[in-house]
Amino acid sequence: MEVIRADDGAVANMGRRMSEFQWDRGADEEGRGRGGSVDFQGVIDEAREATEHEHKMGIFAAIRAYPKAVGWSVLASTALVMEGYDLVIINGFYGFPTFLQKYGTLQPDGTYQISAAWESGLSNGAVCGEILGLMLAGIIADKMGYRFTIATALVMVICFIFITFFSVNIQMLLAGEILCGLPWGVFQTITTAYAAEVTPIALRPYLTTYVNLCWVFGQLVGSGVLRGLVGRTDQWGYRIPFALQWMWPVPLLVGIFFAPESPWWLVRHNKLGEAEHALRRLTTSTDSDLDPKKTVAMMIHTNELEKEVSAGTRYVDCLTGTDLRRTEIACLTWMIQTLCGIGLTGYSVQFFEQAGLNTIYSFDLAMAQYALGAIGTIGSWFLMARAGRRTLYLYGLIAIDIILFIIGFIALAPASDKGASWATGAMLLVMVFTYDITVGPVCYCLVAEVSSTRLRSKTIVLARNAYNIVGIFNNVITPRMINPTAWDWKGKAGFFWAGFCFLSIIWTYFRLPEPKGKTYAELDILFERRVSARKFGTTKVDPFRGDTLETRQGSVVRVLSQESDDEKHLTTMQEKL
DSSP: OOEEEEOHHHHHHHHHHTTTOEEEEOOOTTSOSOOEEEEHHHHHHHHHHHHHHHHHOOHHHHHHHSHHHHHHHHHHHGGGHHHHHHHHHHHHHTTOHHHHHHHSEEOTTSOEEOOHHHHHHHHHHHHHHHHHHHHHHHHHHHHHOHHHHHHHHHHHHHHHHHHHHTOOSHHHHHHHHHHHHHHHHHHHHHHHHHHHHSSOTTTHHHHHHHHHHHHHHHHHHHHHHHHHHTTOOSTHHHHHHHHGGGGTHHHHHHHHHHSOOOHHHHHHTTOHHHHHHHHHHHOOSSOTTOOHHHHHHHHHHHHHHHHHHOOOSSGGGGGSHHHHHHHHHHHHHHHHHHHTTTHHHHTHHHHHHHTTOOHHHHHHHHHHHHHHHHHHHHHHHHHHHHHOHHHHHHHHHHHHHHHHHHHHHHTTSOTTOHHHHHHHHHHHHHHHHHHHHTHHHHHHHHHHHHSOSTTHHHHHHHHHHHHHHHHHHHHHHHHHHHOTTTTOOGGGHHHHHHHHHHHHHHHHHHHOOOOTTOOHHHHHHHHHTTOOGGGGGGOEEEEEEESSEEEETTEEEEEOOSSOHHHHHHHHHHHHO
């Protein structure tokens, strides 16, 4: 196994810059931890101890030590249920009789249809709002904190739902969707960043992927609501689904008011005492080896190390130095969520109807696919613990690509073949389950982990906006592929997306790293040293000293040998093997 350490220059510069550093602190309520003043070398020593403790902590020990962090993270992530819910009801409305009669136009065959252009407009309206909301969220969250940003977005969404509920025409509905997209953009970014920053290594993959579960759960609820109201012939058939969106923001707003701020955010703003207090609110005293002071020390060390290898905390800094590679990985990882072809399932109700199934069966299959998505996300938690992020992501894409080709070939059957219609529906269900046990949830974990802590919220903003831009592309062409008044490809669209999925597989193999089991400081070193993506998982990292230098009291005092005797012996044995 290759062993690498921090860059000599980074270690030495950090030591000189922090030579006058003093952290004045008192003992905690139980008398644990070091009181008084601590210099930067003391911070490094405690950071090393905290890092070692995190590496040793298993999933159940982490839950016992961080139960309140789990609760607060789950609360914040639940805000994303609203976006998943609205995505389903808007796309589901395209196959909803009363909605089509209100906002669609009469066709020569006596049915009502919303044109492909307006379908694209409604689907992209929320996405356009999300793009702007995301950019604002990155700036506001860095300055005001995660709690303030989420709470403000919740108040906004309460107000904007009124526009969609009372919309009298399709133009007003579009305006409401655009405005609702602003707070949804906030939820897309901040919930993932918050989950990544309040939990230890052992819990990170589960609580970041829980964000995807919330999104799927919103889709399941939305599909169930539409299924229950599909028989109504009055205006409440489509107004009730809009009204039900008010049930989420108020209880979430109350919970966020009492939630602790991210300790990483507090450290970045030099509020060390508040960071320690926030950590105590996220943890319990059951773990005698867990000392919040040492955990804060680890955060201070990581923050100072990133200052040496990163230019700053602006959006433009995401595109310079080692952060450019991290931004590329985050953006492509999220873009592939759409480029792999899963967008077809977003129009499943209409897709099923155009494939020959009636409205009732179409909504039944839609509910089944979202239930499978929720089961798949939970299943991914067990697989990630064994296989890692990169492996799941790569093999998930390969499986999805095969399924897309199968869907395309099924579509070559005659339109009168009902068996082919059911086969298409079955393959879409299989694709949803495959996606939500691999690519879907793992993406959230990867994006949160590959970004640096100082640029996390802005990197996630850029990545999610890249996803939204690809989503606009998907929302423009997919309705035309399926709509009978446009291209009318039906299942043949599987061939189109299979090509993009194959390109995604190639990129994933060569560019996607494995961050499993790495602290944020260790990931910083791996990126700073430009380690190959395929070697990330097998490379051991020491972020507390350079290859040849050691720091004491903020300055370089002696030169270390390149390798200890044990390391030389290990290297010799590896060469012989």
